[in-house]
Amino acid sequence: xxxxxxxxxxxxxxxxxxxxxxxxxxxxxxxxxxxxxxxxxxxxxxxxxxxxxxxxxxxxxxxxxxxxxxxxxxxxxxxxxxxxxxxxxxxxxxxxxxxxxxxxxxxxxxxxxxxxxxxxxx
Amino acid sequence: xxxxxxxxxxxxxxxxxxxxxxxxxxxxxxxxxxxxxxxxxxxxxxxxxxxxxxxxxxxxxxxxxxxxxxxxxxxxxxxxxxxxxxxxxxxxxxxxxxxxxxxxxxxxxxxxxxxxxxxxxxxxxxxxxxxxxxxxxxxxxxxxxxxxxxxxxxxxxxxxxxxxxxxxxxxxxxxxxxxxxxxxxxxxxxxxxxxxxxxxxxxxxxxxxxxxxxxxxxxxxxxxxxxxxxxxxxxxxxxxxxxxxxxxxxxxxxxxxxxxxxxxxxxxxxxxxxxxxxxxxxxxxxxxxxxxxxxxxxxxxxxxxxxxxxxxxxxxxxxxxxxxxxxxxxxxxxxxxxxxxxxxxxxxxxxxxxxxxxxxxxxxxxxxxxxxxxxxxxxxxxxxxxxxxxxxxxxxxxxxxxxxxxxxxxxxxxxxxxxxxxxxx
Numbered sequence: 194x195x196x197x198x199x200x201x202x203x204x205x206x207x208x209x210x211x212x213x214x215x216x217x218x219x220x221x222x223x224x225x226x227x228x229x230x231x232x233x234x235x236x237x238x239x240x241x242x243x244x245x246x247x248x249x250x251x252x253x254x255x256x257x258x259x260x261x262x263x264x265x266x267x268x269x270x271x272x273x274x275x276x277x278x279x280x281x282x283x284x285x286x287x288x289x290x291x292x293x294x295x296x297x298x299x300x301x302x303x304x305x306x307x308x309x310x311x312x313x314x315x
Numbered sequence: 316x317x318x319x320x321x322x323x324x325x326x327x328x329x330x331x332x333x334x335x336x337x338x339x340x341x342x343x344x345x346x347x348x349x350x351x352x353x354x355x356x357x358x359x360x361x362x363x364x365x366x367x368x369x370x371x372x373x374x375x376x377x378x379x380x381x382x383x384x385x386x387x388x389x390x391x392x393x394x395x396x397x398x399x400x401x402x403x404x405x406x407x408x409x410x411x412x413x414x415x416x417x418x419x420x421x422x423x424x425x426x427x428x429x430x431x432x433x434x435x436x437x438x439x440x441x442x443x444x445x446x447x448x449x450x451x452x453x454x455x456x457x458x459x460x461x462x463x464x465x466x467x468x469x470x471x472x473x474x475x476x477x478x479x480x481x482x483x484x485x486x487x488x489x490x491x492x493x494x495x496x497x498x499x500x501x502x503x504x505x506x507x508x509x510x511x512x513x514x515x516x517x518x519x520x521x522x523x524x525x526x527x528x529x530x531x532x533x534x535x536x537x538x539x540x541x542x543x544x545x546x547x548x549x550x551x552x553x554x555x556x557x558x559x560x561x562x563x564x565x566x567x568x569x570x571x572x573x574x575x576x577x578x579x580x581x582x583x584x585x586x587x588x589x590x591x592x593x594x595x596x597x598x599x600x601x602x603x604x605x606x607x608x609x610x611x612x613x614x615x616x617x618x619x620x621x622x623x624x625x626x627x628x629x630x631x632x633x634x635x636x637x638x639x640x641x642x643x644x645x646x647x648x649x650x651x652x653x654x655x656x657x658x659x660x661x662x663x664x665x666x667x668x669x670x671x672x673x674x675x676x677x678x679x680x681x682x683x684x685x686x687x688x689x690x691x692x693x694x695x696x697x698x699x700x701x702x703x704x705x706x707x708x709x710x711x712x713x714x715x716x717x718x719x720x721x722x723x724x725x726x727x728x729x730x731x732x733x734x735x736x737x738x739x740x
Binding site for chain 2: 196280
């Protein structure tokens, strides 16, 4: 089954780190990605730019309403994701627990609706 | 054969199989697909088919295998009928291959794996016990709802959602590995304990749904202990429930009045259950890995021993509660420990050992806290304060029999029995 690990964390705390600490943090993510690839479960990942750069769009009465900022304003922001392919939720949870994001934020584990494929693979 | 007689035999055979093997069949059908709802549906259709087929053709020698084969065929029919996405043909193929397997004579027991799935950390904690009762024992939502104070519709919805979660989130129906087992086992033990306790909250046993639930909880505990005979906490839980169950008939008078432990008629105790509980506890403790349920069973064992022999074992009881507090951090345990201390060192020491309601505001809403305070204050001669505390205790109690007991208990002559107001008299 494929799962999306959604990494929520406080962006400010990263910005407030010293360059050294930031580098260490990045290295931890590199090592984690490496481990996912080695295990053959890695499907993709991306780091997102800060919410200050985000824009929200919704159609209201047939017109696109464009707003500055995230859909939900929270203390912790969606900052990136990993997509993994593992046999079951327990495997996904154990990868989520190893993710550096679980130590400085929260990792949400979301199964991907793969339009039939994941049923066949199950 | 007389058709009526055949129908009767078919029905009683089907009922016996349902009682014996329902959970086993559902677990086996769902273990690969993780689709509990479909497994239940297929099985209930298989039972319906059996009631038509068996009176005509006679009951099969191995009714479980017959039902399993029928249920698998139903699953394939449903699968075809639903016209799901074409990519799902792989699953269909799997189902068809499984249906062609030679008849199984001994169905592998996947119920333990199913219990772990029901108590998975990603399943809402409050629905774990109901889910286990339904999937492993086949109880319907109405009966479970009645015991958990929810409407059949609300309970049904919760159960459906939980089963969807198992399938859609990919919760494995599997016994966790060695390293995960201790954590995950706790959730299973707690769910079984919750199932039993819901049954226990109708102490008079007037509400049939609840009384049965205590029995079903006991059944689950027995099943768990038989499937995990090397896990001391599984044995400890069964020992605890047996102790509680053994005094069921003694804890109420025929008029439904509450009888505290020390005043119970021991002839009404089920001494066989007590002996079984004691043997289990000894086996568990010999494994040298203490846990919450073993300690709670040990407390019960000590109470029973005191009542039977008159041995003043309150120091031992206080120590058990102290150990239990180390494990659980529960203020409720401290209340019981304080009452035990009062038996050894006097009411003043007991009052000092009571947890502080300021430190834990939950205590102000907890009946046993006020009842314990009242009792200790009365023993010190502080009758006004004792009466006040007793009033609050009465106001907080849900069970009318316990309420009546507290009302009749006059703080001037407080009956000293530390277990009088705890959940397992």
